[in-house]
Amino acid sequence: MSTDSNTKYVGKAPSRVEGPLKVTGQAKYSAEFDVPDLVYGYVVSSPVAKGKIRKIHADKILALPGVLQVFSHENVPTLAWFDRSYKDDVAPGGSPFRPLQDDEIKFSQQPVALVVAETFELARYAASVLEIEYEQEKHETDVEALREKGQEPGSGKTGYKPPVRRGNADKGLSKAEHRIKQEYVHGTQHHNPMEIFGATVHYHPDGKLTVYDKTQGVFNCQQYLKKVFGLSADKARVVNLFMGGGFGAGLRPQYELYLSVLAALELKRSIRLSLTRQQMFSLGHRPHTLQTVELGTDASGALVGVKHKAVHETSRFEEYTENVVNWSGMLYQCPDVHLEYEVVPLDVFTPLDMRAPGAATGSIGLEVAMDEMAYAAGIDPLEFRRRNYADRDQNEDKPFSSKKLREVYDEGARRFGWDKRKMEPRSMREGNRLVGWGMAGGVWDASMQKAAAKATITADGKLTVSSAAGENGTGTYTVMTQIAAETLGLPMEAVTAKLGDTTLPEAPVQGGSWTAATVGSAVKSVCEALGEKLLKLAQKMDDSPLKGAKPEDVEFVNGLIRLRKEPRQSVVLRDVLQVSGEREIEADSSVMPNPLNMQKYSMHAHNAVFVEVQVDEDLGTIHVTRVVNVVAAGRIINQKTARSQVLGSVVWGISMALMEETVMDHRYGRYLNHNFAEYHVPVNADVRDIEVHFVEEEDPHVNPLGVKGIGEVGLLGVAAAITNAVYHATGKRVRSLPLTIDKLL
């Protein structure tokens, strides 16, 4: 069989196909679409955390020429009545927040009014002078003070797994040779994508809407509009072509969607609504979480008991959950495990999945505790993990569909030079700086969802593939293009990928690292379906060498359809299209996860992170000088975009470890550092050498493409590895993140 195949793209490293559009400013983001006769909205946010709106004095600003309306609970029309109408695909249990529907204040920065005016400047000014009287009530926002009120949540949101218990952890621990028990804390974090949330609603003359909204799921938003405003699918098209980052903040319909559609319908005008950076701190957050971890080993270093408890806040109206503790029953082998998970309802907005939700948090508790345990038992931290390697998923009592974590450990250790590490803290120096080496790792679900796709090829040989999934900036357009081009043997330039539009075939919200597996599988499937049609047409041609061939007998390579066994027997795809006389040929297909495989196997991606820090002990400053992150996530479709995903994850990990925290002043129940000058994320100068490596896994069970997704797994363990490296450098164990100067002095 010949191997000359330029159209084999999967596994290579092509640059992102939308790159030129982005760097030349042609890629349009939701608040940038040009729509005629726009009006502008500006949101007024509550200064109090709990209470009632007594009166809104809108008259004064309504008198300003150009101010069109002040929407608030005083004048908002009656909308859907039942909670279920406001529930989106990823809503947790409870009653979703309904903006402007009553006088109640449930959290600080709650939107309380929307001012609409002919210009943005006027709307903003009018909003700033709008007088509102509040009746303040006593609020509770401090999870540390109220942790005793924590309760195990009910069923929570989709994907929530109740904490695992097996064997008898207390009994196991009582026999332990070495034991540790510690508490780990990190503060609240906000997603803070660079692009601000915003929407442009085009109100068409026939009353239909095109809604450009910043979201990770256009169908999720369309459904929401249907249930809340009674807008049928043909009345409201939702579009989001590009995103300047989401990190989970766009999983649920945010209030800019609700408010802009409300105003457009009421005023029968097109409207643009952009939030402010400050308001970005009112869209949900990674909760402030307290974790207690207790571990014990026998004399050989085998874990004999694992206990892990996590407590964090939720809002008063929804029961937000994430899977924080269960990873502790899965990552290492242990028969006796007791995990607990509680949430405390407080007067804050509902938390929202953020960058590896749950696992990023849990991996801090578990992986720092593992380091502490390794030291207590006198075993090298990596060796300690090897000794407790889990060959089977004990939580679900199933084999893994594939798991190359051992190879990940080996590869990471080799690349990092871990064997040169001295175990003892404070034993390594460079100049007047202490040097520390630490490691940690993690595990993340390899998920796939149901999705549909469509493929259309035109007579000139140009292929369009589409699916309504979102593009977070992760590389989905590129991955779709690669898969489609390879499946039909076309150059990537001949393929156009379309995403983020409810006129396209339905796909789920973009999240959970499932998009490559989901949309990729759908694209592959639809291109195969189109390939079958093309084969039939090819067989109709005079003297076709493919006559009688079955789909599995042929392959599409380099613009040809040819027999696998006799590659010289081929036809040119273009000729097939020309001769067929059809202007275009299309195919539809949809895919869903294989329930049998899901029942049989535990499907997960793994990673291990090795970190070097340098610490100036006198001044308390920490520099992350080197990171090696090795990931096993099935097959890698695009080496470049995958690597970029993991690079980004490492930067976010540095951020979690050293900088990120939204601080609340509990006297006001209000986040204080709600801007980019004081909410710190790393800048270029904070980021040094990062090496990313993939240990590829052949996984026939996980999905037809064999991919597990790399959007989130790369973040796991980074913060813990940094914390562990700081301990190794200084001998000081800091258990509260972010690890700022004051904690190390």
Next chain:
Amino acid sequence: MNPFTLTRAASVDAAVRDFSGHEAAAYIGGGTNLLDLMKENVAHPQHLVGLNKLPLSAIESTTGGGLRLGATASNADTAWHPEVQQRYPLLSQAILAGASPQLRNMATNAGNLMQRTRCYYFYDTATPCNKREPGSGCAAIGGYNRIHAILGTSEHCIATHPSDMCVALAALEAVVQVQGPDGERQIKFEDFHRLPEDHPERDNTLKPGELITGIELPAQGFAENFAYLKLRDRQSYAFALVSVAVGLELDGNTIKEARLALGGVAHKPWRDRAAEDLLKGQPATEATFRKVAEAVLKEAKGQGTNDFKIELAKRAIVRALTQAAAGEQQASDVFTNSNP
């Protein structure tokens, strides 16, 4: 943000006149601070007097052997000016330790002196703040005050002045040149910024309508033995938790002349003359530096979340003095080759 008018003054006289002729006027330089404050509804000027057409962007030598920095020269042009780099490297480094390249390109020297505190509460109109609204109370006292002052505070305000540039200017004994409705005057840098006392709404001693026209540096630039050490939450684009500017003149290992100023610790750049006197005539040793550090922080008072600054400031003083005495060029904590 409220509606406002804008004129661009062609001369200093015209600018001062234009200011006086309007209700609630403000000068605007690069706008990197003022526009933020307007968008946050902290500042509400009704008229802006634009300064970037004024002939005040020169950086030139003075007859006395010093250097005059024009009020509207950008922070970037000032930091990278050859005379500043060679003769006043302390100032150059302090400027480059601040903000980001984009901000430094826009920011003017006068604007840098006049920038307002970064206190969270000052920026958030939902909370009380005496500086923003005299008499409303100080939310930072008893609140989250990690970035707040430990020296020279009052019961009305514990904010810091956030500038890096000004810490170097304090150490270098700069003089601020101003022109107002009543004519021109010179203000010693020490007297320019003030402590909060009973009037935290006043950051400095400028009178209404007075325009900064320039900053004069005396001849002595401490180009051999200096240090600007800035400690912050990330390597760039963050304000100082504590910063230290040091200039030394050494005779062998003996300190002949010393300058020491701190940033991030008070309502003004904190120059400590008594500490400078303690250094003079002493050997440049760690013991001397420790003694001085203790002396500078003797009166320091933590407010809770900022208690750590007292110890951090001491260590930073010792480190900065050590680096200055050793003649090490880059004193900043940034250990990549330059400040990005």
